[in-house]
Amino acid sequence: MSRPKITIVTPSFNQAQFLEQTICSVLDQKYSNIEYLIIDGGSTDGSVEIIKKYERHLTYWESIKDRGQSHAINKGLQMATGDVFNWLNSDDYYSADALSTVAASFDDPSVRAVLGRSRIFEHPDRTIKISAGTDVYPGNLAKTVGWARIDQPETFFRLSAYRKVGALNESLHFLMDREWWIRYLVNFGPHDTVAIPDVLVNFRQHALSKTTRQQAGFEQELIRITSSLGMACGYPNIHQMFEIDQLGISYYFTDVQKEQLRAAVSYAILFLAEYFYYYRNDTRKAKLFLNNLAKSDLSAEDVKLHRKLQVRVNFLPPLLRKFYHKFS
DSSP, X not given: OOOOXXXXXXXXXXXXXXXXXXXXXXXXXXXXOEXXXXXEOOOOSSHHHHHHHTGGGOSEEEEOOOSOHHHHHHHHHHHOOOSEEEEOXXXXXXXXXXXXXXXXXXXXXXXXXXEEEEEEEETTTEEEEEOXXXXXOTTOHHHHHHHOOOOGGGEEEEHHHHHHHOOOOTTOSSSHHXXXXXXXXXXXXXXXXXXXXXXXXXXXXXXXXXXXXXHHHHHHHHHHHHHHHHHHTTOTTHHHHHSSOOOOOOOOOOHHHHHHHHHXXXXXXXXXXXXXXXXXXXXHHHHHHHHHXXXXXXXXXXXXXXXXXXXXXXXXXXXXXXXXXXXX
């Protein structure tokens, strides 16, 4: 049996200090059936010289000004000819034998996505934790879509899924992976995914990373995605909850999909209530979300979560919030 070809795209812009480790982590894989493309956005920091050092081992590379990370990834994936794909950012790197492990999981033709784990570390090399991997809730499509928590670096998909679901949304610069994962789940559901315990990627946190520096951008896009889903499904009180049109994303769902996604929107709003309460200390927004979401859409277990959060929002002193959240 021939092993699947794996396409890896590295979007890059002015990350010369990390880029060589990223490139070598792909080229040093023992798995040989790899297609590797580097899409650089016109770096001026020495990145191009690093790429040229390895260009004879690359399938394709360019260094041209682009419209951002999502655009760069889409450019690479439009050229992809592999069976399986993922992108690897230019400040992360693969574990040894990661792609052999991924390929073995795709030997089963029914598998459409492989969900591994990552080592999250603080630059230069202090391990913070091992990730839990992308969340899938068996038997609960609504929660899987609504929570939509994807650990993108260690989640690999069949390229045929990308062709069916469509390109990343290039208006998103922080949560394009989350939004694409939602569309994937609408098309395919959480079936035909396999979670593996292997640590596939080393995910770097550093002072210049988007994850560290631009949390407000993540928050804005989380609101855009959730409000857009709600508007597309005709979710009640959606305009009241979000108060203004949050620069919506256009979704076109069938009536059956709208029915399925209404419950997913409830989960997404519960997720937002937790976020604003625990991490933004915004009790007003947390109350607004909690008071307007449809509790009937939640599982019995998550109705309890809703009630617990509502009690805390109404009665818990602010200084105790994070303490109770951490230990409960």
